[in-house]
Amino acid sequence: MEKHDVIIVGGGPAGLTAGLYAARSRMDILLLEKLTPGGQVLTTAMVENYPGFEEAISGSDLVAKMEKQARGFGLQVEIKSVEKIAQEGSLKKMIADGEEYLSKAVIVATGVEPKLLGIPGEKELRGKGVSYCATCDGPFFRDKEVVVIGGGDSAVEEAIYLTRFAKRVRLIHRRDQLRAAKIVQERAFSNEKVEVVWDTVATRINGEQFVQSVDVKNVKTGREDNVETSGIFLYVGVKPNSDLFDFKIDADQRGFLRTDENMRTSVEGIYAVGDVRSKQLRQIVTATGEGATAAFAVQKYLEDLTP
Amino acid sequence: MAEFPQITDTTFEKEVLQSELPVLVDFWAPWCGPCKMVTPILEELAGEYGGRLKVAKLNVDDNPGTAAKYGIFSIPSILLFKEGQVATQIVGAVPKKHFVEKLDPLL
Numbered sequence A: 001m002e003k004h005d006v007i008i009v010g011g012g013p014a015g016l017t018a019g020l021y022a023a024r025s026r027m028d029i030l031l032l033e034k035l036t037p038g039g040q041v042l043t044t045a046m047v048e049n050y051p052g053f054e055e056a057i058s059g060s061d062l063v064a065k066m067e068k069q070a071r072g073f074g075l076q077v078e079i080k081s082v083e084k085i086a087q088e089g090s091l092k093k094m095i096a097d098g099e100e101y102l103s104k105a106v107i108v109a110t111g112v113e114p115k116l117l118g119i120p121g122e123k124e125l126r127g128k129g130v131s132y133c134a135t136c137d138g139p140f141f142r143d144k145e146v147v148v149i150g151g152g153d154s155a156v157e158e159a160i161y162l163t164r165f166a167k168r169v170r171l172i173h174r175r176d177q178l179r180a181a182k183i184v185q186e187r188a189f190s191n192e193k194v195e196v197v198w199d200t201v202a203t204r205i206n207g208e209q210f211v212q213s214v215d216v217k218n219v220k221t222g223r224e225d226n227v228e229t230s231g232i233f234l235y236v237g238v239k240p241n242s243d244l245f246d247f248k249i250d251a252d253q254r255g256f257l258r259t260d261e262n263m264r265t266s267v268e269g270i271y272a273v274g275d276v277r278s279k280q281l282r283q284i285v286t287a288t289g290e291g292a293t294a295a296f297a298v299q300k301y302l303e304d305l306t307p
Numbered sequence B: 001m002a003e004f005p006q007i008t009d010t011t012f013e014k015e016v017l018q019s020e021l022p023v024l025v026d027f028w029a030p031w032c033g034p035c036k037m038v039t040p041i042l043e044e045l046a047g048e049y050g051g052r053l054k055v056a057k058l059n060v061d062d063n064p065g066t067a068a069k070y071g072i073f074s075i076p077s078i079l080l081f082k083e084g085q086v087a088t089q090i091v092g093a094v095p096k097k098h099f100v101e102k103l104d105p106l107l
C-alpha cells in the first residue's frame, strides 16, 4: 500500500495549484486523477477572465501550463479514480481502481459534473445530438440549427461560441433574465445568430436515430411548442463530485462540501478546494486560490502533527 | 507513450472492418479537450488487452466520411468494432472502469 503525507484527489485547476504549492514546500505528495489533469477547463474553448492572460487563452492551453508548472516542481500524478475515502486510525485511506493509498491529509479537488436535465430522450440521444460540451461537438453542427438550454455563464458563453458553426442558436431559459455576467449577456444580445427564448423549459427531446426536435413549454403562459433542431447543448447546472466519503462530513443541501477559510472541512485532515466546495463563485481563479490556501494549511497541520 | 495507428477514410475498411482482431477506434479531433482525457486510458487498455484488441484513432476533421457513416455527433466517441460491426460504443470522457466493464464481456 502506498503512503504519502498528502494526497490530492482531482487534477483540475484547484488540485494542480494545491500540488504546485505542496511540491514547492517539498511535501511528500501524490495527486490522483481519474481521467487526465485539466478538469472542466479542458472543455472550455476560451478563458478570458484568468488574470495574466490579457488575450483570451484556450482552456486546454491554460491547464496544460498549470500541469507543466506543477510537474516542474516535482508533482507526481497517477491516473486513478478514487471510489472511497475512509478513516484508518489516524490516517485516511483511499481506494482507487482496486488499489489502496494512505495519507495523513487529503485535499479533495474533485470539482463538479454537469447535471442532467432528466427529460425523456436525453439519455437515449446522448452523442446523437444531445451534448454537454460545445467545444467538443460544436463543429458537427455547421450550418445547422442548435438549441442551448440554460442561462448561466457557461450556457450563454457556449451559445455564443456555437454561432461560429451553427446557422442559428436558440437559447432556451426558464426565467425572464439571464444569470450570466453582464458583458457576456451583452454579447449574446448583440449577436444576430442568438435568439433567447424566455420563460421556457424543455420537456422532451425527440428523434429516432438523431435529435430532430425538442418539446418546450412556456412556464408563464403554459403554451406548448415543438422546436426543430439538430443539436441540444445542456448547461443546466452542476452537481458536486462529493459522494466519496465513508464517514459523515459537513455539506450544504446540494452536497457541496463546507469548509472554513483555510479550506478545512468538518473532518480533521480533510480539506476541500475548488468547485466541489460550498461557495458562490465557481471559477478558475477562485479554484487556484483555494488550492494554494489548502496546501499551506496542510503544511501547518502536518508540522503540528510532528513536533 | 504509445503511438496509436491513425485510421483514415481510406484505410478504415481494411484496418478496422476486415481486421482479425477487434478494433477499438477513438473518434477524436485536435480541438477537443476531453479527447485528450481519454488518451492515457486508451494507452493502458492497449497494454492490458494486448493481443486481444487493437486500439486506433480516427481524426474526424480529416476523415469526415467515416465519422458521418457511424453518426458521430459527439467526441470523444470510442467504438468497438468486431467482425466489421459496432459491438459497443462509449461517448464522452469516462474513467477506465467503464471501458473495462463494457469491453470485458466482449473480448
Ligand SMILES: Cc1cc2nc3c(=O)[nH]c(=O)nc-3n(C[C@H](O)[C@H](O)[C@H](O)COP(=O)(O)OP(=O)(O)OC[C@H]3O[C@@H](n4cnc5c(N)ncnc54)[C@H](O)[C@@H]3O)c2cc1C
Binding pocket: A009, A010, A011, A012, A013, A014, A015, A032, A033, A034, A035, A036, A037, A038, A039, A040, A041, A043, A044, A046, A047, A048, A049, A050, A080, A081, A082, A083, A109, A110, A111, A112, A154, A157, A158, A241, A244, A273, A274, A275, A276, A282, A283, A284, A285, A287
Ligand atoms: C463550459 C464551461 C466554461 C467555463 N468557463 C470558465 C471561464 O471562462 N473562466 C473561469 O474562470 N471558469 C470557467 N469555468 C469554470 C471552471 O472550469 C471551474 O470553476 C474550474 O475548472 C474548477 O476547478 P476544480 O479544480 O475545482 O474542478 P474541475 O475543473 O471540475 O476538476 C476536477 C477534477 O477532478 C477529477 N475527479 C473527479 N472525481 C474524481 C475521483 N473520484 N477520483 C479522481 N479524480 C476525480 C476530475 O476528472 C477533474 O479532472 C467554466 C466551466 C465550464 C463547464
